[in-house]
Amino acid sequence: MIGLQQIATAAQDIIQICEQKRTNKADKAKLLKLQAAIFTHIEALTECEICGSITDLVVTMTIEPVTAKLCKDCGINAIEAGKIKKPVPRKRSTRTLQQNIPTTKKKSSQQQASPDNAGLYTEVEKQTSLKKTDIKRLHKIIQEIAGPMNLENTVLYVEREVELAKLKIEQDALRTAVALLMAA
Ligand SMILES: [Zn+2]
Secondary structure (H helix, E strand, C coil), X not given: CCCHHHHHHHHHHHHHHHHCCCCCXXXXXXXXXXXXXXXXXXXXXXXXXXXXXEECCCEEEEECCEEEEECHHHHHHHHHHCCCCCCCCCXXXXXXXXXXXXXXXXXXXXXXXXXXXXXXXXXXXXXXXXXXXXXXXXXXXXXXXXXXXXXXXHHHHHHHHHHHCCCCCCHHHHHHHHHHHHHC
């Protein structure tokens, strides 16, 4: 009759005192004493190392080679099984963490840029009278350039790509388009 039951008994005593019609200084002292008792009992509660339950019935049991504090139920189970099987603390596997990294898709700058480009393409279309499909292709070529380049080099690069793709784009229009697309 220790532990949880003592806590319950003390709690009931507290309720009784609180429900009195009149309370006095002595009652306050009793309340403090009961509260201290409850605190001590709570601190004395021990956790079963197998199921985690907190009862006053936790006993230290040894079944070679394992020693553990067990509640009544787990103690009986351990005796019946002839061994104590402590739960292994779950380690965060570094392998799962490493596996998770590549699956996180990186948003490419291209994907991020695409939704806002409609206005840009319309503007380039107005100034160059190029077809939107061609403008998009030019933009894609520019975006695929790995490192930053100045306008001249970008124009040369794009011209070459356009040639390779056998697109018919006038040089002036191409230059203007590249400048606009780069500035965007
Ligand atoms: Zn247990």
